[in-house]
Amino acid sequence: MGKIPENIRYTRDHEWAALDAGAGLVTVGITQYAAEKLGDVVFVELPEVGTEVEADETYGSVESTKAVSDLFCPLAGKIEEVNDGLEDNPELVSEDPFDEGWLMKLSPRDIEDYSSLMSSEDYEAFTAGLENE
Amino acid sequence: MKRCAEATSGLLFREPLIFERSSPGREGYSVPTPTGRKRAAAIPGDYLRDSIPGMPEVAEPEVVRHFLRLSHWNFGVDVGMYPLGSCTMKYNPKVNEAVARLGGFTGIHPYMPVAWVQGALQLIYELERYLAEISGMRAVTLQPAAGAHGEFTGMAMIRKALTERGNPRTKVLIPDTAHGTNPASCRLNDYRIVQLRSTSEGVVDPEEVARRMDDETAAIMLTNPNTLGLFETHIEEIAEIVHEQGGFVFCDGANMNALLGRAKPGAMGIDVMQFNLHKTFSTPHGGGGPGSGPVGVAEVLEPYLPTPRIQATPDGFEFDSDRPLSIGRIKSFFGNFTIMVRAYAYIREMGPEGLRQASDMAVLNANYLRKRLGDSFNVAVDVPCMHEVVLDDRVLTKAGIKTMDLAKRLIDKGFHPPTVYFPLCVSGALMIEPTETESRETLDCFVDAMHEILDEARKPETVTSAPQVTGISRVDEVRAARQPVLKWSPRGAA
Numbered sequence: 001m002g003k004i005p006e007n008i009r010y011t012r013d014h015e016w017a018a019l020d021a022g023a024g025l026v027t028v029g030i031t032q033y034a035a036e037k038l039g040d041v042v043f044v045e046l047p048e049v050g051t052e053v054e055a056d057e058t059y060g061s062v063e064s065t066k067a068v069s070d071l072f073c074p075l076a077g078k079i080e081e082v083n084d085g086l087e088d089n090p091e092l093v094s095e096d097p098f099d100e101g102w103l104m105k106l107s108p109r110d111i112e113d114y115s116s117l118m119s120s121e122d123y124e125a126f127t128a129g130l131e132n133e
Numbered sequence: 134m135k136r137c138a139e140a141t142s143g144l145l146f147r148e149p150l151i152f153e154r155s156s157p158g159r160e161g162y163s164v165p166t167p168t169g170r171k172r173a174a175a176i177p178g179d180y181l182r183d184s185i186p187g188m189p190e191v192a193e194p195e196v197v198r199h200f201l202r203l204s205h206w207n208f209g210v211d212v213g214m215y216p217l218g219s220c221t222m223k224y225n226p227k228v229n230e231a232v233a234r235l236g237g238f239t240g241i242h243p244y245m246p247v248a249w250v251q252g253a254l255q256l257i258y259e260l261e262r263y264l265a266e267i268s269g270m271r272a273v274t275l276q277p278a279a280g281a282h283g284e285f286t287g288m289a290m291i292r293k294a295l296t297e298r299g300n301p302r303t304k305v306l307i308p309d310t311a312h313g314t315n316p317a318s319c320r321l322n323d324y325r326i327v328q329l330r331s332t333s334e335g336v337v338d339p340e341e342v343a344r345r346m347d348d349e350t351a352a353i354m355l356t357n358p359n360t361l362g363l364f365e366t367h368i369e370e371i372a373e374i375v376h377e378q379g380g381f382v383f384c385d386g387a388n389m390n391a392l393l394g395r396a397k398p399g400a401m402g403i404d405v406m407q408f409n410l411h412k413t414f415s416t417p418h419g420g421g422g423p424g425s426g427p428v429g430v431a432e433v434l435e436p437y438l439p440t441p442r443i444q445a446t447p448d449g450f451e452f453d454s455d456r457p458l459s460i461g462r463i464k465s466f467f468g469n470f471t472i473m474v475r476a477y478a479y480i481r482e483m484g485p486e487g488l489r490q491a492s493d494m495a496v497l498n499a500n501y502l503r504k505r506l507g508d509s510f511n512v513a514v515d516v517p518c519m520h521e522v523v524l525d526d527r528v529l530t531k532a533g534i535k536t537m538d539l540a541k542r543l544i545d546k547g548f549h550p551p552t553v554y555f556p557l558c559v560s561g562a563l564m565i566e567p568t569e570t571e572s573r574e575t576l577d578c579f580v581d582a583m584h585e586i587l588d589e590a591r592k593p594e595t596v597t598s599a600p601q602v603t604g605i606s607r608v609d610e611v612r613a614a615r616q617p618v619l620k621w622s623p624r625g626a627a
Contacts, residue, residue, distance in 0.1 A: 037560070042614035057304075058316065058326050065610040066537070066554035068313065072328065090615070130560075 004032060005098055009114060010123035013056075013072040016098065019114050025081075026114060028074060029102040030062065030093065033127050038064040041093040046082040046104055053079060053106065055113065060103070062093060071103065075113045081105040137578035138213070140547030145604040146202045150621060154199065155189040161196055187623075206604055208549055214575050218521045218552040218564025219312065219360055221390055221412035228482065229415060229475035238474055243466040247451060254450035257467065258443045260477045261427070264408060267480075267488070268386070269399025270429030276439045276468045280387055283407030283426025284318035284354075289460045290405060290430065290437040291352050291381045292322050297458065298379075302351035305383075306375075308337045309558040310359035312385055324351055331558060335361040335514035339370045346378050356385035357398070360556040360564070361514055362499060362521035364391075372402025381405065386429075389413045390568075391496055391520035394489025404431045414476035423469035425476070439463045494569035495520045498576060502565055505580045509587060513559040520568075526561025532590035534597060536561035539586050541607060542599035546582035 004010075008018040014034035018027045035041070043063040053059045058070040059079070082104045086092060093101040108114060118126065167175045191199075209215070215222035233239075241250050261273040277283040288305070295301045305319040308329040316326045327345055332338045337355060346353075353375050357365040365371070372382045384398050386406040390413040392398075398406050410425040411418035418424075430438060440459045441452035483491060496519050503512055503522040511527040526536045540550035540563070552564040567576055589595045600606060 040611040042611060054325065056327065058328070063614075065614060067557060069557055070316065070326075070328070 004120055004124065006120045008120070009074070009117035010120065010126075011072065011074045011117060012126065013074075014127075015072065015074050017074040017114065017117055019111075024107055024111070025105045026075060026077070026108055027102050027105045030071070030097050031123070032097055035094050035097040035101070038062060038069060038094070039066050040064055041090045044083075044086040044090045044093060044103070046086070047079050049079055049082060051079045053077060063090075064094075073106075074117055075106065075108045076110070077106040077108040079104055079106050136574045137581065138547060140213075140545060140602060142602040143205075145205055147604070148199060148202050151189045151191065151196070151199050152187070152621070152623065154191050154195055157190055159190045159192050161191055161193040208544075213547050213549065214567070214571055214579055215549040216551045216565045216567050216571075216579070217549060218362075218523070218566040219387065219555070220418065220552060221387075221409075221520075221566055221568060222418060222549070223390070223412075223415055223568035224570040225415050225417055225475070226479065226482070229478045232478040233471045233474045235474075238471060248449070251449050253470065254443050256477055257470075257473060258445060258450055260473050260480070261443070263477075263480050264427055264429060267393060267397075268389070268406060268408070268429045269397030270403070270406065271399070271432045272435045272438060273427050273429045274438045274442075275425065275427045275473055276462070276464045277407065277426040277428055278464050278469055279424030280407055280409035280412075280426040281314040281318060282424075282463070283409075283428045284314055284383075284385065285321055286426075286428050286439060286460070286463050287383050287405040287407055287430075288318050288322040288324070288352070288354070289463070290428075290434050291383065292324075293437050293458070293460050294381070294434060295351055302349050302380075304350045306342065306345055306350060306353040308355050308359065310335065310337075310361050310363075310556050311354065311356050312360060312387055313555070315354050315356070315385055319354065329353075331359075331361075333514075334516070335359070335363045336365050337367060337371060339367045339374060342371050343374050346374055346380065348378055350375075350378065350380050352381040352383050352404075354383040354385065356388060357401070358388045358391050358519035360388075360521075361523050361559070362388075362391075362518035362564075362566075363514060363516070364519055368401045368403075376402065381434075387412055388520055391492055393492040394485060395492055399429070399431065405429070405434050410472055410476040415479045416472045416475040423472055425469050425472040441467075491569045492520075495567075498567040498569060498571055499565070501573070501576055502567055502580065505576075506565075506583060509584060510563075513562065521564055521566035523556065523559055524563040524565070525559050526563070528587070529561065529590075532587060533593050534586075534590045536563055538593075538596045538599065539563070539583075542586045542589070542596045543582060544600040545602050546585065548579055548582060 008016050010016050014031045016029050016031050041062055041064050046060045053073045055073055055076045057073055059073045060071040062069050083102050210222045210224055241253055257275055264273045277286045292301050303325055304327050305324045306327050306329055307315050308331055310331050319326055329337055329341050357368055359365055375382050381404045382402055384403040384406040387409045389408055406429050408427045410416045436458040437460055439462055440456050441454040444451050444453045499518050499520050499522050503518055510524045513523040513525045536553050540553045543550045555562055555564055
């Protein structure tokens, strides 16, 4: 696995969250690690804009040729935008998970929750631990 | 003498669609022309048509060969071992089929007067009681048309009961070792899902349940034994925690085939569970055919069972629809009746002793594979299992092949692949469920095939290009999923 972006946050469910403090929005996607484990993504199901979501609860799913996997929300908040491009090009999640393959943007209920997510070092240690289990 | 039936290549036909075989004017049937009174009673000429556009025009032998040739492409449990974990492809005894075809069962109609169908009602009534006895639940409904439909029915009853108490609540706890249909059944009942992580021992942790359980949580929905093939040892404690907060315990009973005659969910604090007749009680499975997903409930949920209920009265069996708290009808008529007949035949033929032995053998077979495969593969949680054993892909990754490669290569060896990449909490999972109906010789052949594939991985292209002896080799699953062709159009028309 290559380097992962350092200035954003991560979860144990292999999602990343990037805060745009100015806009008050957090962009969410799945990590390279998750994308590699999933294999070729063929379909992405995303929530409707305006949906209220809770931390750790499912907000959508990613389907690969192996399985359908739930997406777990890193933070509680309201969905403000979803990546419509994934409808026609779900492979973006596999090919560019940290950029073009982003999933949704939410306005967090409590911005403090963001800093309680894993740092890139913590996440790297976490995934390394999974591989050596 | 080699005991394994060795898979080899055979004569298969690349069969055009029956529509593409059509030849104008060719007929495969002859319908008598009505005469006399019959003619007068026949459909008036205005309503008759001369031709049905698009119907294939073929002769009888062409039709017979077409479908028989297509059937040769198929692999079923009557052909070979089908260790599809969690889906339980066990052999379906042929006597079930004979019983289900009895004229008294096939010749009846749901609109017949109750007095004419007493035998059918008795069978439903008794099968409900057998399932209640086997599971320790208070009452059972046979209406749901499949396991997932049973899950939906159970969650609908929970929602109704909580609504009666004043608050339907908003969430359901589901462990990561649950069946994939569980979250869907909750969503359809308007519940949000909270996922519970299993412990490194592969079971649900009561402390985690206690942390997540609150007065907005309607239920926990867990599968026991779970999809790692492990018995949820803390089930009673978990049920207590959930009940204390006014929630319900739903047990996905899909894996009941491991417990027959050994343990009763009703004694574990379970409020509602579904059965999958195809899994546990040897009715046919797959191919989109009719299923059956009976639901058993504890006393607290009995008033909410779907109507009509069948009652035994001194005058015979009757329908009872006067149940004010019922969630109502959830299936047209009474469920998939001939599937019930097969399950009834199985239970009556096996008897209590036979059913217990079936579960014992299913568990023994799974553990036999766990021990024999555990030498060279990595068992996800290597403790005594129930009906199925789950391997991860650690050994495969080192050997340079993927779970999917091994699964495809097993086809070349004459075995249907196990369930792959499920449960999701195991990396590259191979979920193997041999069932009680495989002999030790067959299990040994399967183990040999698994070991052979691991050896072959030294020249990985043999494995990565599998299957080879089949009519069609590895298909492009990514393209099939991204650009599906869902509709056939006549040549030149599209």
